[in-house]
Amino acid sequence: MSCRIFSARRVMTMNPSQPEATHVAVREGRILGVGTLDSLATLGEYELDERFADHVLMPGFVEGHSHALEGVMWNYCYTGYFERLDPEGQSWPGLKSIAAVIERLQHWQRDLDSQAPLIAWGFDPIYFDGERLDRHDLDAVAAERPVVVLHANLHMMTVNSAMLRLSGLDRHAGIDGVLQDDAGQPTGELLEMAAMHAVFDTFNEDLFEKANDPETLRRYARVARRTGVTTLTDLHNPMSDEGIATMTTVTAEPSLPIRLVPALRALTHVPMEGVERVMAAREHNHDKLHFGLVKLMTDGSIQGHTARLKWPGYHDGAPNGMWNATPEALTDMVHQYHQAGLQLHIHTNGDEAVELMLDAIESAQALWPRPDHRHTLQHCQIIDHAQLRRAARLGVCLNMFANHLYYWGDIHYERTLGHERCQRLEPLASADRLGIPIAAHCDAPVTPLAPLFTAWCAIARRTANGRVLGKQEAITVERALRMITLDAAWTLRLDHCVGSLEIGKFADMAVLAEDPREVEIDALPKLRVVATVLGGEVFANE
Template sequence: MDVLVTDADIVTMAAGAGLARSMLVRDDRIAAIGPAERVRAAAAPGARVVGLEGAAVIPGLIDAHCHLCNVGYLASGADCSQPAAPDIPAILARLRDAAARTPEGSWVTGSGYVEYKLHEGRHPTRADLDAAVPDRPAILFHTSLHACVLNTPALREAGFGDRQPDSPGGRFGRDGEGRLDGVVHEGPTFTLLWGGLRRDMQRMSAEQRAGLVARAGQHFAALGITAACDADTRRDSLTAYAEADERGMLGVRVGGLVVHDEADWLLGSGLRGRRSPRLAAESVKIWADGGMSSRTAAIHGSYPVPPYGSGIMYFPPDELTAMVAEFDARGLQVCIHAQGDRAIETVLDAYAAVLGGRCGNPLRHRIEHGGSMFAPLAARAAPLGIVVAAQPGMLSILGDGFAEALPERSDELYAYASWRRAGIRVAGSSDAPVITADPLVGIRDAVLRRTSSGRVLGPGERLAAQNALALYTTEAAFAMHREHDIGSLEPGKLADFVILDRNPLDTEPEQITDIRVLATAVGGQPVFQASDSPLRL
């Protein structure tokens, strides 16, 4: 049946198009959009009319880099983020509560803390966690997921002892006597996260696994998100997405960025490519360095704050180049996490060596984050056609910590306006659960660039609201190779759209996060409707 959306303030994001008043949805696609009379004339007799009473419609929002499965997985643990847990005693209380509801055989988990936001200004330690959960393994993830804290039973079960050496891609915290203090940075943290996810998901039924990722998708849909790239996709999560898709439970469209060491599995699994309109896995994810909020991103120079040093690189340059060359030859889009300027330089060297004099970047290889992509690096990235998946929402949530870590260059971090002027395609994303998945936070922060303390990082890098919205629509669709289907509201494209209580382009930037999502549609079908909204799709 045709569905005629009328009396709406429709932001199409189509090139050269202004606002529309009506939109006709036929099956899963947009059949017509524009002035009310012209669109009504295109509707079939008996079309269902949905009057929006002046509410706004925008294209479905796209998160080009998140960890969707981890959002679902960690949601069952303790929320230890700030300001909800302002100090270590509050974190420990939440871990005790989580222990009471965690099944035997599973580790107690918590996530979301930022050490420099805690009243104590430090990481919790194994001794702290032992006081809350003394007799079973417990793990507390830093908000970046690039660090964690283990209690003594977890250290024991993981096989980490006081004589444990640091690995090239990881570091262990130690007390004054050289004993492990429970804090783990980088590589081993990923091993623990992935190991726990695999252990727990393999204990689930197919229905339970599908439910886990479906619930994460429902959370995203309630925020107006209709498509997302999972930048930490492994065989267990991709299998869960496929199980949800087969059951009709995958509400949002998912693009899997498969972790590089499982690329061979992907190629032999039958899951590569576009499985359905809602699930694809055509990309590979590599980590080049550590995290900005954990102060382990690989930089030139040294950090003036703990853990000091100059960050962590995961691969030597020649090995990284060889990996890019291999995946490029196999037709996979390469997406490399790089935050520090030293890491970004190495990644650009690898891309330049592989792409060489080739015309453009047809696979749209990407840099994920790119926080310290300063002007000389942006000037190298632009002619290579490198796409950047950025997270504007980090500016308000983590920006004060970024400024402490790189005080002399803080106004040059996440330089979205400069990147766009250089010709770089910049896609919006959240990196959730590192920060909130809410794209309205990212849109606001791309416009304001204001930290939680009120400081503005790089006033000259502010974006106009239209360009900020483009990050999460047209630009993110391009990053996913899906600009022909999603990202703007045009005839022939999929009917992925969001109904808002007001137009974000006409809203004061400080009030953008007050906008309410009234409904979200994927392929013309509602995947979220606010319970108190009188407007029903």
């Protein structure tokens, strides 16, 4: 049987035994060999594919923390502070004032059915110098139509009076997550999962479940292909029976250019039921679909003041954040999923949340020792050095939100964290020095899916205003590229089949116009992705 040999100006393999090559041989969707054309000629008959002869090949990027919501949200009105590209490549300008947000909402609703709710996303009040969007602002947009504005961090929303009435939250001011004004009335701001799900339940609609719609998954894959991603997570999936069936069917489509790795949304299941659901879902695994992960949500977001911080708390004196379940319940979940042999990916934004989860993992390991568990703390933005050493001892992986440096670094420096903690914001170099398995991610749709931009954030550590935070925590280009390929694959337990270009692995590649190690560092985020290759099949970018 003949094979196809791809020719390139350079092949970056992420294989330490053979870091570079010029050709990659592919048969039956897997890599048959990597090297020079002469070294591969002994493989027998081949077809030489020279379409990428002037380009650089490297392993397809692995996005270890993102959400299929990236494919859902563009059904709704974007109200973010920064410019964004939608899946079709249309640019949406960022909105720099509350007035601009209201204007876009008013414009958007003109095309809505009179009975439909107005849903928007991406809003981030932290940029507006203390000015808040409240129910009165949204009442001016629509008095009778329910209006829901999801914040960029996905841990908060603002709704209008009609939505408060419809959900019954106007009668329950004072419960966790429903903010009140001085008169004891709801302001319209809702914090964290319990309050937010009251809104979703009113519509009998779960945005995370909508992420399992076939066209949503295809749209999500289109975004991934454009940015060089070939392995993509959905790290908070309800995993309903219908959702599992849809993911199984859609990922089997030859035209879908990604491998998908969903993680069960643990907080909506009793642990034993969750264990059974993940175990059953594994029966549906195939080359392009990999069930087996569990996502646990502990605290909220730092910029939303809902993350849990150790003493002395928030730099600006704001009250400490919220737990999404009691610490005892969260610890019990860690124990039960660990005992069942499943891998946990745990949202821990604040250092108090990190401490709780390290405690939970340590006690779980003492009770049920498991080598190579690969439990991964996600975000862990200000994990301190004692916690890093403890994570190394416990065999914990870290997947850090490097994009946070750019998008919220200035806010953290000036308001939420202050100077010293910002020097260890996303402490990638320190984690690397301790030998901790590390990856970096974008958390799309919180920030755009763009692995080369994520790599740049980890290298340059520059905020949107140009401030460098924690230059001692900067990493090299080579190290950053490994974090978005082989090391991200390690955190997903997929490093045996993706993340590097070596014999036997899936023939998944990103085709780049230039070598990312040779361009000016500020050109890295704009480096053109010519195409992706999944299982030897080429998916060109328009």
